[in-house]
Amino acid sequence: MLGPPGAGKGTQARKxxxxxxxxxxxxxxxxRESVRKxxxxxxxxxxxxxxxxxxxxxxxxxxVKARLARKDCENGFVLDGxxxxxxxxxxxDAVLTSASKIIRRSPGAERGAPxxxxxxxxxxxxxxxxxxxxxxxx
Numbered sequence: 001m002l003g004p005p006g007a008g009k010g011t012q013a014r015k016x017x018x019x020x021x022x023x024x025x026x027x028x029x030x031x032r033e034s035v036r037k038x039x040x041x042x043x044x045x046x047x048x049x050x051x052x053x054x055x056x057x058x059x060x061x062x063x064v065k066a067r068l069a070r071k072d073c074e075n076g077f078v079l080d081g082x083x084x085x086x087x088x089x090x091x092x093d094a095v096l097t098s099a100s101k102i103i104r105r106s107p108g109a110e111r112g113a114p115x116x117x118x119x120x121x122x123x124x125x126x127x128x129x130x131x132x133x134x135x136x137x138x
Contacts, residue, residue, distance in 0.1 A: 001016075001078055001079065005136055010026065013026070013078045013080040017078050021076075022075065022076040022077050023070070023073045023078070024078050025064065025067050025077050025079050025080060026080040026081060027063065027064060027079075027081060027082045030064075031060070031063065032067070034063065035049060035109060041062060042057055047061055057085055057088050057091070059083070060088060061091045061092075063094055064079070064082055064095075065091075068095065079092075103125055105135050
């Protein structure tokens with residue numbers, strides 16, 4: 001689920017995950033949890049988070065890779081707000097063996113014409129204006 005802050009990524013990701021029984025993976029939530037639990041990654045990320053700096057890609061990538069290896073991701077998952085940078089996208093491309101849908105959420109999409117549309121999702125309670133495109137490459 002990609003889009004700018006306030007676009008509704010988290011809200012829509014939760015709805016998709018509930019409907020399809022997928023795991024929701026939010027890097028922000030995972031980083032905050034790691035800091036709270038004082039994990040090795042949390043200790044590394046804490047300084048960046050407390051100063052408002054971006055956590056380096058290598059740390060974010062490591063937490064995502066570890067999360068994707070958990071059993072609840074086997075039947076599907078939604079990445080909420082990740083990747084945010086080109087290097088993160090390249091890392092994700094190398095880690096994933098396949099991805100079926102990429103969703104780009106734009107604020108106010110219901111008012112404008114969507115771009116790069118491959119179809120629409122019809123999930124009860126999910127805004128019908130969410131668009132997706134199917135990745136042609138694994």
